[in-house]
Amino acid sequence: MISIGSSLPEVSFGRLVDGEMTNPHTNAIFGDKKVVVFAVPGAFTPTCSAAHLPGYVTIGDKIKAKGIDDIVCISVNDAFVLEAWKQTQNAEHITMLADGNATFTKNIGLDMDTGDFGGTRSLRYSMLVEDGVVTKLNIEDPGRFEVSDAQTMLDSL
Template sequence: MKAGAKLPNVTFHTRVRDESVEGPNPYRWEDKTTADYFAGKRVILFSLPGAFTPTCSTYQLPGFEKGYEEFKAHGIDEIYCMSVNDSFVMNKWAQDQKLENVKVIPDGSGEFTRKMGMLVEKDNLGFGMRSWRYAAIVNDGVIEAWFEEPGLMDNCPEDPYGVSSPENLLKYLAEAKQPELA
């Protein structure tokens, strides 16, 4: 995938809070499509190997959460974090991270990630199939800018991180901003 490519159309099986649901788990299933998340908006999508993992939980997700207002100032409407994890795991991770701004998207079966060409084996870590780490600026479902970590491969012995960092995307947005005409 790269700039100019349209995102694949898939359905995500999500769990959303619903106060009309009684009991200790007030959530219901809600299917959302690629269009539900991306149509008519300029967003950041970043995908990572797994919820609750060290780099994802310590740097990448918190960095996007902390930088939310700065991203908004650069014309970003939403920030989405995706992982090949189910909705239960993604919702619990969002709660654990105390997210207020970044929204999580569960790609439990890896269908979106596979269609993006970013599904890799991580059996060397006991993870199974997961997403390679990347980020994209997406405008109305079309990739505007692409940020993929180097070394895309199955069972990579390392977890490269930097290209898809919030700091790198902010730098790109700042440099891409057109100067005001005098």
């Protein structure tokens, strides 16, 4: 499982940019940057839509004011679903990365099996990544939302 001091695995993600599918790699997203990352079990799910993403939308400017280059949301969904969710949540300043087959999520050991509910999904977490290395990490227990929220991340910066 990933921990503070770990380097992120080199994988590609799905991302829509101006309506076109792109597949940026880990290094392009996190290399030479300070990035706040948060992951959700699924777009359009209750806690993710009511609290997790909205928190980062609401105080994203305060987070970026702390020297953060980007705020990234990762979910085991496809890029089209994440783009639609981004639009409905007014999350234009959040970079949405699709980990469609959970490659990244499995490589960092933060996957969970939800069975018939949705299959393989991500645990809820947040982390600060500096030049591809994890420097802060907040992992939620399954079904919880207590430490990966935007305010907790802001307070730790």
